[in-house]
Amino acid sequence: MHLCKKRMTLSLLFVSFWVAAQAHETLKVQFTNMDPHVGQKFELRIVDKATGKEVGRSSLDAIANHDFEVELEAIDIGGSYWIDFYADLNQNGVYDSPPTDHAWRLELNNAQGDTTLTFSHNTGFTDIGWVYLMTLNITGMNPHQGQLFELRVVDRGDGREIGRMRFFSLNFIDFTVQIPGLQLGRHYVIDFYADLNQNGRYDGPPADHAWRLEAPNVQGDVSLTFSHNTAFTDINWVNALTLQLANMNPHVGQKFEASVIDLYDMREVGRTSLTPIAVPNFSLEIPGIVPDRTYRIDFYADLNQNGQYDSPPADHAWREQFTSSGNTILNFTHNTAFADVQWANVVKLKLTNMNPHVGQKFEARVVDLATGSEIGRTSLSAITQPDFEVSIPGILPGHDYQLDFYADLNQNGLYDGPPADHAWREQFTSNGDVVVEFGHNTNFSNFEWPYLFTLNLSNMNPHLGQKFEMRLVDNDSDNEAGRISLQGIILPDFSVSIPGLRANGNYRVDYYADLNQNGGYDAPPADHAWRDVLAFVAGDTALSFVHNTSFTDIQWPVTTGVERDEAGQVPAAYTLSQNYPNPFNPETAIQFELPENAKVSLTVFNSLGQTVRTLLDQELARGSYRITWDGRNQAGQIQTSGIYFYRIQTDGFVSMRRMVLMR
Known part of the structure; x- marks a missing residue:
């Protein structure tokens, strides 16, 4: 018996991945001794090892004979493939991992043309992680014949794209698109558009025609129908x-x-x-x-x-x-021109049972516990379903982190301490990528949520390749709320952000480009510097800046301030932590803890034992502290790459650690 899925559907399935139809070689799989599965559903799919994409699939509602064949025109000469297939042993209509269902994987490497594989039933099962098929039947696309057409399917729970397709020129007014990758119980959105203005890219309607469909709570293969209409949606195509x-x-x-x-x-x-x-x-x-x-x-x-x-x-x-x-x-x-990309891992927060907050704003941020620095944040304008995921990149192995997140229960667009809003805190240690699982509960945490300041700069062409620094200062207390430094401006238009704004606060934003390239700030016109003012901040705030010559002497300070963790518990012992980052450029943070009030000296030495900089020499109350060294000596001169040491000394405690400055 020969089983051949409809050629039209398979061809379109292939087109959905590879953009243009072409002739392929035939793969035939001959099955024998499938007696345990006669009368059961059977499915098979072929996955290209080079792309990870499915190039063909076939399905039988019921196996009619213990010996049968499946034939698909889907492979290419030189290609290597996985062939995944299963029999629905428990007959519930969907795939279940073995032994509930029986599943197997074959391999075909370096195909040389039409190929026949043989398989005899056995118990060497493999969990193939079967994915389901989304089929979209589209009709009435007369207005878009000859135009570019693109479609993609996205998991609404985690924002992950599972597949996309493209027709460079739409030759049919009625056609079918198939994209595999659906998983049971997930909710998907299908975004697609036709390039009405024919500029070769997506533009929001009505310039282009765009639509969005949804497939909630998937329970197997999904089939949707769409007929051209003018109920357009701006799908923000990427x-x-x-x-x-x-x-x-x-x-x-x-x-x-x-x-x-x-x-x-x-x-x-x-x-x-x-x-x-x-x-x-x-x-x-x-x-x-x-x-x-x-x-x-x-x-x-x-x-x-x-x-x-x-x-x-x-x-x-x-x-x-x-x-x-x-x-x-x-x-x-492949080549040996390697680059140290300083890879950062990602933390994924998987939330469940967030029903009370569907439709509400959600935000999360990650803080390095050793430095108090924010690693990253993410925001959803509205939670769309009770179970969802967010990811934040930037974590490093061996570091301890704090994950703060909240749902805007009172829907005022700002963070308010519980119970006005619902907020939680989790902690984790990274040994690579991390998954934090969270189920909604009423064990709320009341923390300070710092809002984000963003400066969008344009026309900074005179400063390409130059150092750029920006700091945020609380005008009410004159305390620095945060700063950022770029070793070299890469593009004339760029954006920088600093967390640290508080609601209703007043701030000044100081920033400069190191025009004379001596590595530090000099008053204009030697360097170009500017100042902006923020009054009565109401949440995240963004400003736009276009390069101009209205310079301001911002009197940039040398980084020597020590910061105390006012919310932290009293330490049980003296500690001096390893600086972070390490190696570093241009600056690094040093954290230490005092179990009692003490006079503290914190000094940086070079590898010859010579004093480079005294960062601190004063009385401090017990607590946890953080101080930054900017890689300069006492005279403000930039230090060269090399090994340095920092030592803390009190009446009852001395400790030293090593750090590496890499210019």
Whole structure:
């Protein structure tokens, strides 16, 4: 018996991934001794090892005979594939992991043309993690014949794209699109548009025609219908980067990860991983890029196979930069021009039973407990379903973190302490990527939520390659709320952010570009400096700045201030923590704890034992403290790369640690 899924559907399935139809070779699988499964549902799919994408699938409502064949025209010469299939032993209509259902995986490597594989029933089962098929039947697209058409499917719970397709020119007014990747119980959105103005990219309606459909609580394969209408939705389309890698032979069998960073604001727009690399030539897709922005992509192969990133040559890592004009293809061939990409891991917060907060704003942020520095934050304008996930990149192995998050119960757009809003705090230690699971409860935490200040700068062409610094100062207390430093401005238009605003606060924002490039601040016109003022802050605040010559002498201070953790518990013992970051450039934070009031001296020495800088020499009350060294000596001169030591001394305690400055 020959089982052949409808050619039209399979062809369109293939088109949905590969954009253009082409002839393929035939894979035939001959099954024998399937007696235990006669009368049961049977499904099979073929996955390309090089892309991780499905290239074909077939299904039987019921196996009619213990010996049968499945035939699919879906493979290419030279390609390598996984063939996953299962029989629905418990006959509930969906896939269940063995032994509930019986499932297997075959492999085909380096196909040489039409291929026949044989399989005889056995109990060497494999959990194939079956995914379900989304089928969209589209009709009446007459207004868009000849136009670009794109579609993507996104998991509404975690924002992860499961698949996309593109027709460069729509040749049919009625057609079917199929995208696999659905999982049981998940909620999906299907975004698609036709490029009505034919400029080759997405524009919000009515310039282009765009729509959104939803598939909630998936219980298997999903079939939707759509007929052209004018109920448009601005879907905020994002393009995808395809990274095509060649000659990665040294890394077959190893873990691989990649991350795309928007150089405008240094935010990660997407990441992906393979565990492991299956073939030496492969590609992966990362959605999230938009036209006319410049990005970098960091990626590495886990050469030493310890499961996490290590600087080259322990692992092999690379960095590439590109400017997007839409969907982008980046080609890479293995080489030894390694880059230390300083890979950061991600924490994923998985929330369940958040029913009381559906429709409300949600925010989360991660703080490094050793330094008090915010690592990253994320925000949802509205929670769309009770169970969802958010991710924050930036965590490092061996560090302890605090995760604060809240739902805006009173819906005033701001954080208010419980019970006005519902807020929680979790702590975790990172040994790589971390998953924090949280079920809604009333064990609220009352913490301070600092709002975010963002400065969007443009036309900074005179300062490309120069150091840039910005700090936020509370005008009411004259205390610094935060600062940020860039070693070199990369793009003329960029954005920087500092957390630390409090509601109804008044602030000044000081920032400068190091025009004379001596590594420090000098009053204008030697350096270019500006000041903005914020009054009665009401939540997150953003300002726009266009380069001008209305300079202000902002009297930038040398970084020597010590900060006390007012909310922390009284320490039980003296401690001096390892500085962070380490190695560092341009500055690093040092934390120490005092169990009693003491006169404290904190000094930096070079490798010859010579005093470089006295950071602190004063009486302090008991508590936890943090101080920053900016890599300068007592005279304000920039120090060279090398090994330095810092020592704390009180009447009853002396401790010293080593740190590395890398210019």
